[in-house]
Amino acid sequence: MSASAERRIAALRDEIHKHDHLYFVENNPQISDEQYDRLVAELRSLESRHPELITPDSPTQRVGERPLSGFKQVRHRVPMLSIDNTYSPDEVRDFDGRVRKLLEVSSIAYVVEPKIDGVAVALRYEAGALVLGATRGDGETGDDITQNVRVIRSIPLRLGGDAWPAVVEVRGEVYWPRKAFDETNRQREATGEPPFANPRNATAGTLKQLDARLVAPRKLAFIAHGVGEIDPLPAEVDRYWLMLDRLRGWGVPTNPHTRRFDDLEALLEFIAEWDAQRHKLAYATDGLVIKVDRFDYRDRLGNTSKSPRWCIAFKYAAEQAQTVVESVDFQVGKLGTITPVANLRPVLLAGTTVRRASLHNFEQVERLDIHIGDTVTIEKAGEIIPQVVSVDGAKRVPGARRVAPPSECPSCGGPVQKDENGVYLRCQNPSCGAQVVERLRFFCGRDQMDIEGAGVALIEALVAAKLVHGYADMFRLHERRDDLLKLERMGEKSVDNLLAGIDAAKSRSLARLLAALAIQHVGASTAEVIAEYFGSLTAIAAADESALQQVEGVGPEVAGSISRWFRSDAGQKTIAALQSAGVDPKQTRREIAADSPFAGKTVVVTGTLKNYSRSQIEDRLKSLGAKVSGSVSKKTAYVVYGDEAGSKLDKARELGVATLSEDEFEHMLTRS
Numbered sequence: 001m002s003a004s005a006e007r008r009i010a011a012l013r014d015e016i017h018k019h020d021h022l023y024f025v026e027n028n029p030q031i032s033d034e035q036y037d038r039l040v041a042e043l044r045s046l047e048s049r050h051p052e053l054i055t056p057d058s059p060t061q062r063v064g065e066r067p068l069s070g071f072k073q074v075r076h077r078v079p080m081l082s083i084d085n086t087y088s089p090d091e092v093r094d095f096d097g098r099v100r101k102l103l104e105v106s107s108i109a110y111v112v113e114p115k116i117d118g119v120a121v122a123l124r125y126e127a128g129a130l131v132l133g134a135t136r137g138d139g140e141t142g143d144d145i146t147q148n149v150r151v152i153r154s155i156p157l158r159l160g161g162d163a164w165p166a167v168v169e170v171r172g173e174v175y176w177p178r179k180a181f182d183e184t185n186r187q188r189e190a191t192g193e194p195p196f197a198n199p200r201n202a203t204a205g206t207l208k209q210l211d212a213r214l215v216a217p218r219k220l221a222f223i224a225h226g227v228g229e230i231d232p233l234p235a236e237v238d239r240y241w242l243m244l245d246r247l248r249g250w251g252v253p254t255n256p257h258t259r260r261f262d263d264l265e266a267l268l269e270f271i272a273e274w275d276a277q278r279h280k281l282a283y284a285t286d287g288l289v290i291k292v293d294r295f296d297y298r299d300r301l302g303n304t305s306k307s308p309r310w311c312i313a314f315k316y317a318a319e320q321a322q323t324v325v326e327s328v329d330f331q332v333g334k335l336g337t338i339t340p341v342a343n344l345r346p347v348l349l350a351g352t353t354v355r356r357a358s359l360h361n362f363e364q365v366e367r368l369d370i371h372i373g374d375t376v377t378i379e380k381a382g383e384i385i386p387q388v389v390s391v392d393g394a395k396r397v398p399g400a401r402r403v404a405p406p407s408e409c410p411s412c413g414g415p416v417q418k419d420e421n422g423v424y425l426r427c428q429n430p431s432c433g434a435q436v437v438e439r440l441r442f443f444c445g446r447d448q449m450d451i452e453g454a455g456v457a458l459i460e461a462l463v464a465a466k467l468v469h470g471y472a473d474m475f476r477l478h479e480r481r482d483d484l485l486k487l488e489r490m491g492e493k494s495v496d497n498l499l500a501g502i503d504a505a506k507s508r509s510l511a512r513l514l515a516a517l518a519i520q521h522v523g524a525s526t527a528e529v530i531a532e533y534f535g536s537l538t539a540i541a542a543a544d545e546s547a548l549q550q551v552e553g554v555g556p557e558v559a560g561s562i563s564r565w566f567r568s569d570a571g572q573k574t575i576a577a578l579q580s581a582g583v584d585p586k587q588t589r590r591e592i593a594a595d596s597p598f599a600g601k602t603v604v605v606t607g608t609l610k611n612y613s614r615s616q617i618e619d620r621l622k623s624l625g626a627k628v629s630g631s632v633s634k635k636t637a638y639v640v641y642g643d644e645a646g647s648k649l650d651k652a653r654e655l656g657v658a659t660l661s662e663d664e665f666e667h668m669l670t671r672s
């Protein structure tokens with residue numbers, strides 16, 4: 001091992017940690033994304049040459065390894081209690097009165113923090129390195145979600161500076177910033193998955209994913225709001241306010257809106273002011289948390305059986321309004337999903353006039369038992385899209401019609417069917433007019449084929465005039481110039497612009513084209529890895545489900561969806577039509593060594609290897625043309641095993657499958 005590589009690796013890690021902090025915590029990036037990517041690429045390449053130098057706190061290790069089969073339980077050394085809620089200034093005064101009486105003092109300093117609507121977690125650092133992330137659970141015991149918190153980039157893998165105690169347990173909130181939440185929902189809708197309704201619930205669900213690779217792209221964030229075990233606690237840090245200072249110094253994100261008050265009246269004024277300000281934040285908050293500052297006071301106050309006596313939450317009332325459901329529309333999406341949307345009597349809510357509210361699906365309609373003409377309560381949960389939360393049954397007019405799921409598609413009259421989960425209703429007619437328009441709109445959209453000049457109105461006109469039926473027809477519009485000129489508002493100039501936009505779109509990458517086809521579960525990032533792996537439409541079409549699953553991050557569900565699409569009649573026609581219209585982008589494939597002893601063989605890896613992490617050995621095997629599998633069967637060609645290999649190795653020996661130690665594996669490669 002070369003000492004210079006070791007030094008360079010250490011320097012790169014420091015550099016990357018510093019820029020992560022500037023970017024994700026300070027919001028003040030000092031290098032471009034490209035420069036950042038170059039640093040990471042250099043580190044990755046050095047580490048791949050010196051795998052013995054890879055440590056768990058290296059920034060390259062953020063992306064999780066194998067999916068877990070379940071979560072380990074973790075006992076909290078300091079219980080994670082819940083906080084009592086208050087809803088009025090008077091209740092806050094009562095709280096202050098109780099605290100002063102118990103402590104026998106006349107005034108108390110409080111620290112006040114925004115209450116972020118997220119999921120509480122505990123992060124344990126030993127010798128400055130993140131060793132454990134855990135959920136609150138029942139307060140005594142939570143789930144070990146270390147793998148998932150590691151991919152949250154505002155969480156430092158290593159504390160900054162060097163003056164940290166041996167054990168630092170940071171507590172805080174993992175939350176979903178509004179922008180990232182909307183972005184994920186946009187992608188989910190694009191790939192035909194139901195959007196998440198509520199960021200907090202979706203954050204909790206995300207942290208419970210067994211595969212950290214699904215967590216990383218969701219871009220969750222973290223803000224500290226307390227500490228658990230600190231050992232040793234520095235003597236001079238006798239107050240929470242000073243602890244927050246220390247946390248910031250160690251690179252842990254804390255809330256910049258945190259305030260300290262010596263005076264209860266000033267605190268109550270802040271509560272009143274904050275109600276307006278909180279809506280401007282990049283994340284949802286539903287109140288403030290008020291905490292006694294001094295640690296010795298906190299110790300004296302202690303806890304009730306459920307919550308600490310030294311802190312309380314103030315919650316703002318959710319913004320709600322009452323209105324009337326005038327009618328319900330059924331919208332047909334590009335994959336045929338039929339969504340009920342309520343048209344409301346216009347009502348003012350949280351500063352905007354609300355006229356419509358999504359009812360999401362028919363299960364929701366049934367649960368709420370909505371009838372036309374009903375008086376309903378709507379709410380902006382986390383200030384997102386308005387939701388109908390309840391129906392006032394007492395105000396129902398006699399003879400009101402209940403909202404029933406349509407028995408045929410409201411656009412084409414075609415048959416409808418519930419999807420596999422029984423929640424969504426889908427139109428089954430692939431040439432349904434509404435679906436064709438929605439699909440074309442998506443295909444031409446900025447994030448897909450980016451065809452300039454092809455907006456919704458034009459697409460509707462093209463479909464109505466029967467000039468376009470499918471994607472490929474867009475690329476044949478050159479031959480229909482005269483027909484285009486007959487469309488409303490289409491002069492020579494706009495026709496020229498449209499045709500130029502279509503020409504430019506012909507050279508979009510394979511990844512973009514694949515994402516534009518609106519195949520269920522295939523968003524931009526999945527399309528990218530598949531395009532890179534297969535290199536052409538023809539190669540993707542030829543791949544079966546097991547071949548598709550060789551692509552990193554592609555599981556059975558995604559592989560099944562792609563395979564079904566490419567094998568379907570409509571899929572095959574679409575590909576043939578695109579190719580004959582001259583749209584057939586190629587992408588350079590990842591090099592695969594066809595002559596390796598592992599080409600085409602199914603290989604299982606078990607135990608801990610010396611020179612490879614799990615994802616590294618899998619990448620290595622895939623680049624050697626192997627199929628990596630998780631379970632041993634008669635079809636397995638080799639089992640590569642490391643330390644602490646368990647039942648898989650036993651099973652291989654039982655079945656007579658060839659087994660290779662790590663050294664034997666390396667030896668086979670040098671021999672070939």
Ligand SMILES: [Zn+2]
Pocket residue numbers: 332409410411412413414427428429432433434435
């Ligand atoms: Zn239809």
